[in-house]
Structures are given as C-alpha cells and as structure tokens.
Amino acid sequence: MIDPKLLRTDLDGVARALKRRGFVLDTAGYSGLENKRKKLQTDMEQLRNERNARSKEIGMAKAKGQDTAPLVVQVGDLGDKLKAAEEGFAKVEAELEAIQLGIPNLLHESVPEGTDESGNKEVRRWGEPRKFSFKPKDHVDLGAARGFMDTEIAAKLTGARFTVLHGPLAKLHRALIQFMLDLHTGEHGYSETYVPYMVNAASMRGTSQLPKFEQDLFAVQGEHRYFLIPTAEVPVTNMARDLIQEAEDLPRRYVAHTPCFRAEAGAAGKDTRGMIRQHQFEKVELVQMVRPQDSFQALEELGGHAEKVLQKLELPYRVVVLCGGDIGFAAAKTYDLEVWLPSQARYREISSCSNCTDFQARRMQARWRNPETGKPELIHTLNGSGVAVGRALIAIMENYQDEEGRIHLPKALHPYMGGITVI
Numbered sequence: 001m002i003d004p005k006l007l008r009t010d011l012d013g014v015a016r017a018l019k020r021r022g023f024v025l026d027t028a029g030y031s032g033l034e035n036k037r038k039k040l041q042t043d044m045e046q047l048r049n050e051r052n053a054r055s056k057e058i059g060m061a062k063a064k065g066q067d068t069a070p071l072v073v074q075v076g077d078l079g080d081k082l083k084a085a086e087e088g089f090a091k092v093e094a095e096l097e098a099i100q101l102g103i104p105n106l107l108h109e110s111v112p113e114g115t116d117e118s119g120n121k122e123v124r125r126w127g128e129p130r131k132f133s134f135k136p137k138d139h140v141d142l143g144a145a146r147g148f149m150d151t152e153i154a155a156k157l158t159g160a161r162f163t164v165l166h167g168p169l170a171k172l173h174r175a176l177i178q179f180m181l182d183l184h185t186g187e188h189g190y191s192e193t194y195v196p197y198m199v200n201a202a203s204m205r206g207t208s209q210l211p212k213f214e215q216d217l218f219a220v221q222g223e224h225r226y227f228l229i230p231t232a233e234v235p236v237t238n239m240a241r242d243l244i245q246e247a248e249d250l251p252r253r254y255v256a257h258t259p260c261f262r263a264e265a266g267a268a269g270k271d272t273r274g275m276i277r278q279h280q281f282e283k284v285e286l287v288q289m290v291r292p293q294d295s296f297q298a299l300e301e302l303g304g305h306a307e308k309v310l311q312k313l314e315l316p317y318r319v320v321v322l323c324g325g326d327i328g329f330a331a332a333k334t335y336d337l338e339v340w341l342p343s344q345a346r347y348r349e350i351s352s353c354s355n356c357t358d359f360q361a362r363r364m365q366a367r368w369r370n371p372e373t374g375k376p377e378l379i380h381t382l383n384g385s386g387v388a389v390g391r392a393l394i395a396i397m398e399n400y401q402d403e404e405g406r407i408h409l410p411k412a413l414h415p416y417m418g419g420i421t422v423i
Contacts, residue, residue, distance in 0.1 A: 001100055001101060001103075001359060001362045001363045002014065002100065002103055002105070002106060002359070002362075003358075003362065004096075004100060007030065007034075007100070008034060011025075011027050011030060011031060011034075012027060014103075014106070015027050017106050017107065018103070018104065018106070020107050020111070020113065020324035021104055021107065021324045021325060021327070022115055022324070022325050023103070023104055025103065026099075029099075030096070030099055033092055033095055033096050033099075034096065036092050037089065037092045037093065037096060040085055040088050040089040040092060041089060043085045044082060044085045044086060044089060047078055047081055047082040047085060048082060050078055051075055051078040051079060051082060054071055054074050054075045054078060055075055057071055058071045058072060058075065098211075101205075101211055101212070101363075102211070102212055104329045104330070105329070105330050105331060105332050105356060105357065105359040106332060106357075107324050107327065107332055107333070108296070108332045108333040108355070108357075110321075110333065111321070111322070111323065111324055111327065111332075111333055112321060112323045112324070113323060113324060114323025114324060114325050114326065115323075115324075115325035116323075116325050116326055117322075117323075117326045119323030119324070119325055119326065120320045120321065120322050120323050120326055120336070121320060121321050121323070122318055122319070122320050123318075123319040123320060123321055123335070124318065124319050125316070125317070125318040125319075126307065126310070126311060126316065126317055126318070126319075127310075127311075127314065127315065127316030127317065127340075128316060129316045129340045129342070130316075130342065130399060132342065133403070134403045136342040136343055136398060136401060137343065137398075137401060137405060138273075138274065138341075138343035138344075138398065139274055139275065139343070139393075139394040139397045139398055140273055140274040140275075141405075142397050142398070142401055142405055142407065143165075143169055143397065145405050146405075146423075147166060147167075148165065148166050148167050148168065148169035148170075148423070149163060149164070149165055149166070149169055149274075149275075150163070150164045150165075150166065151163050151164075151274070158279075159279075160272070161264065161272070161277065161278050161279040162278060162279060162280060163274070163275050163278065163390075168417075168420055168423045169393075169423060171417060171418070171420070172393060172396070172409070172413070172417065172423065173282070173389060173390075173393050175413050175416035175417050176389050176392050176393060176396075176413070176416075177257050177282060177284060177389055178416050179309075179312075179412060179413055179416050180255075180257075180284040180309055180386055180387065180389075181255060181257055181284060183308065183309060183312065184255040184284070184286065184305060184386055185255060187308070188253070188305045188308070189253055190253040190254060190255035190286060190305075191252075191253060191254055191255070192254075192255055192256070193236060193239075193254045193255070193256050194256065195229075195232060195235035195236055195239075195256055195258065196229075196235055197228060197229055197258060197259060197261075198220055198226040198227065198228055198229065199226065199227055199229055199234055199235050199238070200224070200225065200226060200227075201225055201227070202238075202241070203234055203235060203238040203241070204217065204227050204234060205363060206234075206237070206238045206241050206360060206363050206364040207233055207234045207237050207238065207330065207360050207363075207364075208329055208330040208356075208359070208360060208363065209227075209230060209234065212329060213329070215263065215265040216230065216262055216263050216264070216265050216266070217230060217261075217262075217263060218261045218262075218263060218279075228261035229258060229259075229260060229261065230260055230261060230262045231258075231260050231283060231285055231383075231385075232256040232257070232258040232260070232283060232285035232287070233285055233287060233383040235256075235258075236254050236256050236285065236287040236383075237287055237289075237360060237364070237366075237381050237383065238364060239254075240252075240289050240361070240364060240366035240379065240381070241364035241365065241366055242364070242365050242366075243366060243367070244367045244368065244369055244376045245289070245367070245368045245369070245379065246368070246369055247291070247368060247369060247370065247371050249368075250289060250290055250291050250294075250368055250379070251288055251289060251290040251291070251294065251298060252288065252289040252290075253286070253287070253288050254286075254287045254288075255284060255285065255286055255287075255386065256284070256285050256287070257282065257283070257284045257285075257389075258282070258283065258285065259280055259281070259282055260280070260281050260282070260283050261279060261280055262278075262279060262281075263279065264277060264279060274394070275390045275391075275393070275394055276348070276391070276394065278390060281388065281389070281390045282388075282389035282390060283385050283386075283387075283388050283389060284385070284386045284387065284389065285383065285384075285385060285386065286302055286305060286306065286353075286383065286384045286385070286386040287381070287382070287383045288302055288381070288382040288383075289366070289379050289380075289381055289382075290379065290380050290381075290382065291368065291379070291380070292357070292358065292377070292378070292379070292380050294380075295355050295357060295380035295382060296333070296355060298355070298380075298382055299333060299335070299353065299354075299355040299382055302353050302382055302384050303319065303335045303337070303353040303384065305384075305386060306337055306351040306353055306384050306385065306386045306387055307319070307337060309386060309387050309392070310337065310339060310350070310387065310392075312410075312412040313392065313395075313396065313410045313412055313413070314410050314411075314412075315339050315340065315392075315395050315396070315399055315410075316339070316340040316399070317337055317338060317339045317340065317347065317350070318337075318338050318347050319335055319336070319337055319338075320335070320336050320338060321333070321334070321335055321336075322334040322335070322336060327354075328352070328354060330354070330356045330359050330360055331354035331355065331356055332354075332355050332356065332357045332359070333354070333355050334352055334353065334354040334355075335352075335353045335354075335384075336349050336351070336352050336353075337349070337350050337351040337352075337353070337387065338350065339391065339392075339395045340395070340399065341394065341395060341398055341399075342398045342399060342401075343398050348391065349391075350385070350387050350388050350391045350392060350395065351384055351385040351386065351387040351388065352384060352385060353382070353383075353384030353385075354382065354383055354384065355380065355382050356380070356381045356382065356383070357380050357381075358378040358379070358380055359381075360381045361378040361379050361380065361381055362378055366378065366379050366381070367379060396409070396410065396413075406422050406423065407422065407423040408421065408422050409421050409422065409423065
C-alpha cells in the first residue's frame with residue numbers, strides 16, 4: 001500500500017508516477033472522497049465538543065436545581081448527529097482504503113519504460129545454449145517415453161494443469177529441492193523455515209494477493225476462510241506482520257520449500273502442454289526483511305543467490321529487468337531469471353526477484369526500531385524464487401538429453417541422487 005499521506009499531499013504526482021505502469025488513478029474521485037472525509041472529521045470534532053459542553057451544562061444545572069430536560073434533549077440530538085457523522089466517516093474511510101488497496105507500488109527510478117514484456121531490458125547472460133546434433137525433444141516427450149511423467153493420469157485424478165512424476169524423475173524433483181535448500185542455507189546465509197500451506201485472508205492481504213488477485217487463488221471451503229498459498233512469500237513475509245524488530249535483528253533471510261497453488265485465471269490457452277504452467281508446483285522461495293536504506297543492494301544480492309542455483313546446475317540463462325508495464329503489483333523493481341529451453345529455442349522465466357520496498361510492510365505493519373530516532377519505521381521486504389523446482393526439472397531434462405532420450409544429470413546433483421547419474 002502506498003503511504004496515504006503521499007496521496008493526500010501529492011495526488012497528482014502519484015498519478016503521474018503510476019502512468020509508468022499503465023495504471024490510471026481517478027484523482028477527481030479520490031479527491032472528492034478525501035474532501036468528504038475531512039469535512040466529516042471536522043463535523044465529528046465539532047459535535048463532540050458541543051456535546052461535551054452541553055453535558056457539562058447539565059451537571060451545572062443539576063447542581064443549581066434547574067430543569068435539565070431541554071439540555072438532555074439537546075445532548076441526545078447531538079449524539080444522534082455524531083453517530084450519523086461517525087457512520088458516514090467510517091464508510092468514506094472504507095471507500096478510500098478500497099481504492100488504496102487497488103493501487104500498485106510506485107516504481108523505482110531505474111525501472112525501464114515499456115507497456116509490456118517487449119519493454120523488458122536484458123542485463124546479462126550466463127552460459128551458452130547447447131548446440132544439438134539432433135532435434136531436441138521437449139520435457140513431456142522425454143518424460144513420457146519411459147513412463148516417468150504422466151499428465152493423463154493427473155488429469156484423471158484432478159484435471160488439467162497437473163502432472164504425476166514417477167521413479168527417478170520424482171527423485172530428481174526431490175533432489176533439486178534439497179540441493180537448493182542446502183545451497184541457500186549453507187552458502188547464502190538463509191534460515192530454513194517450514195510454514196503452513198494455507199493462510200487466512202489477513203495474510204493474503206498483507207502481501208497484496210487480496211483483494212486484487214482473488215480470482216487467482218484457491219479458497220478452501222469449510223469453517224474457516226483459508227486460502228492455499230500461491231507462493232511461500234505469503235506466509236514467510238507475514239511472519240513480520242504487526243511486529244517491531246530491533247535493528248540488530250535485520251536483515252532477516254528466510255528460505256522455504258512449499259507447494260504453490262495458482263488458479264492461473266488469466267492464462268487460458270497458455271502453456272497447456274506439460275509442466276510449464278501448473279495449478280500445483282513446487283518452489284524454493286527466498287524472502288528478506290531489511291532496513292529501507294539496504295533494500296536495493298539486497299535485491300542485487302538476492303538475485304545473485306538465485307543465479308547461483310542455475311550456475312551450479314550449468315544451465316544457460318539470462319537476467320532481465322522488468323519494465324513498468326510488465327512488473328508485478330507489489331514490486332518497485334524486479335529482475336527475472338530466464339532459463340534456456342532447447343525445445344522452445346528461447347529463454348523462459350524460472351525466477352522473479354523483487355524489492356517491494358515498504359508496500360507490503362505498510363499493509364502488515366511490519367516495522368523495525370530505528371536506533372537513530374528510537375521510533376518504529378516500516379521495513380522493506382524482498383522475495384524471489386530460488387528457484388521454481390518444476391521449471392528447473394524441465395530445464396535439466398531438455399538441456400542434458402542425449403539422442404536416445406536419456407538425461408545426463410549435472411554434477412551438482414549427483415550427491416543427491418543415490419548413485420544415479422543418468423535417467
């Protein structure tokens with residue numbers, strides 16, 4: 001959430017900044033509500049003062065033995081007017097909050113201009129795509145050939161956009177998770193954490209999934225209004241909700257492996273084959289909570305931690321910085337890591353690393369105590385995939401295949417595969 005004070009003091013400036021995202025802010029509507037809020041607030045203060053004054057007069061009249069009935073009527077009338085003003089104020093406040101919750105984060109000045117993904121800027125590449133002496137197969141054909149990947153039985157069990165893995169491919173999937181967790185905890189200084197796979201609405205609101213993206217979530221029917229998590233970012237980041245952390249406890253770095261559940265409401269017809277875009281998939285997620293002055297340096301470091309996974313797996317990739325028209329709702333700046341997929345002859349996203357500045361923290365009231373002022377201030381939150389497990393599996397299958405359809409595993413995974421080096 002953007003600072004409401006900024007909306008009050010520089011609404012036109014905020015509107016201009018949001019245009020970089022292609023977001024149009026109704027400044028006239030917002031100003032009208034804000035003026036109404038101010039008037040109601042003034043009315044409430046006046047009514048309270050007048051009611052208090054009349055109440056004191058009742059006490060004085062009683063002490064003198066005077067008739068207090070007219071004053072009692074006046075106080076009652078003032079109370080009714082005050083209640084109406086308070087109800088009107090609460091309604092306007094709710095309307096303003098609803099607008100505020102629908103406004104995306106302000107972009108960092110370094111974010112490139114652009115209306116869609118064509119405006120994203122490549123930052124660097126690592127590794128050279130392999131030149132095959134044969135036509136490379138995609139991961140579906142490679143997995144299905146030996147019965148290690150089955151989308152048909154997954155469709156029978158559940159529906160479209162689900163996959164069943166068997167045997168060594170299921171083992172490889174698990175090995176990737178363990179490899180990533182060991183790397184991030186052992187070399188990058190993250191604390192491993194295990195979190196619930198269902199969260200309440202307050203948690204979804206805290207990291208900006210609600211109210212805007214409810215259609216992309218899976219809600220759980222039952223006594224409680226729970227949601228299946230779309231990413232571990234939600235429960236991990238919300239661990240800081242309503243807390244004030246001490247300066248010496250920052251930065252906090254967490255890594256969590258969880259399944260992720262996404263309705264993919266806006267992805268009809270996209271990537272329907274195989275495991276590229278699933279309703280259920282696994283991620284190893286990186287989350288950082290830092291002092292505001294450290295957050296953009298932390299973003300560079302976090303992106304580097306995700307890159308290290310691909311480097312150790314010897315997978316060619318590129319890094320792009322997202323433009324204003326393609327960046328996520330809560331992010332002020334985002335780097336995407338895109339891994340090379342031979343079957344598609346192009347790079348595909350495997351990790352998205354974002355600095356959300358204080359946007360999520362304001363919703364969550366996640367704060368730290370600044371030792372220079374002694375006062376609580378909002379922290380900055382960052383998150384990134386370290387990396388998406390299913391897409392890493394796909395990339396290994398396709399980049400390490402041979403002409404017979406066997407998959408030669410990268411050396412970094414040999415210790416996790418129990419002696420298996422070829423699938």
